[in-house]
Amino acid sequence: MRTLQSETEFEQLKNNDKVIFLFSADWCPDCRVIEPVLPEIENKYHEYLFVYVDRDQFIEICAANDIFGIPSFLAYDNGTELGRFVSKDRKTQEEIEQFIDNLS
Numbered sequence: 001m002r003t004l005q006s007e008t009e010f011e012q013l014k015n016n017d018k019v020i021f022l023f024s025a026d027w028c029p030d031c032r033v034i035e036p037v038l039p040e041i042e043n044k045y046h047e048y049l050f051v052y053v054d055r056d057q058f059i060e061i062c063a064a065n066d067i068f069g070i071p072s073f074l075a076y077d078n079g080t081e082l083g084r085f086v087s088k089d090r091k092t093q094e095e096i097e098q099f100i101d102n103l104s
Contacts, residue, residue, distance in 0.1 A: 001038060004053045010061055013051060015079040020048045020100070023062060023072045023086075025055040030090040031071040037093040045100050048075070075103050 001022070004010055013019045022038075024031040042050050055062055055070050065074060069088025073096065076082060085091070085099040 001042060001050045001052050004051050004058060007058065007061060010053070010058070013049065014076045017049050018047055018077045019051055019075070020045075021051050021053050021074045021076075023053045023055050023067045023070050023074065025070055028055075028070050030088075034071060034091055034093070034096065037096075041093065041096055041100070044097070048100070073099060075100070 004013075004021070010021075014021075038050070042048075053061060055067070062068070067074065067086055069086060071091060072084070072086040074081070074084050074086070082103040083099065085096070
C-alpha cells in the first residue's frame with residue numbers, strides 16, 4: 001500500500017486516479033486488526049490504488065473530508081467521490097469488500 005506523502009499528492013491522486021484512501025494511525029487498535037487482510041483486499045481490487053493516510057500527519061485532510069473516526073475508507077475516481085466507509089467502528093474484511101463492491 002502506498003503511503004501519502006503530502007496534501008498536494010492527495011489532491012493529485014484524488015483527481016487523476018481510481019483510488020481508495022485508508023485513513024488510519026499507528027496507535028489505533030482497530031486499524032491494526034484489519035492490517036493482515038489489506039494485501040488480500042488490494043490484490044482482489046487491483047483496479048484501485050490503495051493509499052494509506054496517517055490521520056495524525058494529515059489531520060487537515062481528515063477534517064476537510066469529515067473523517068472523524070478510523071479506520072475509514074474514502075474512494076475517488078477522477079475527482080468524483082465514489083463512496084465512503086467512515087466510522088470509528090472496527091471493520092471486518094467482509095465489510096470492507098462489501099463497501100468496495102458497492103462503489104459505482
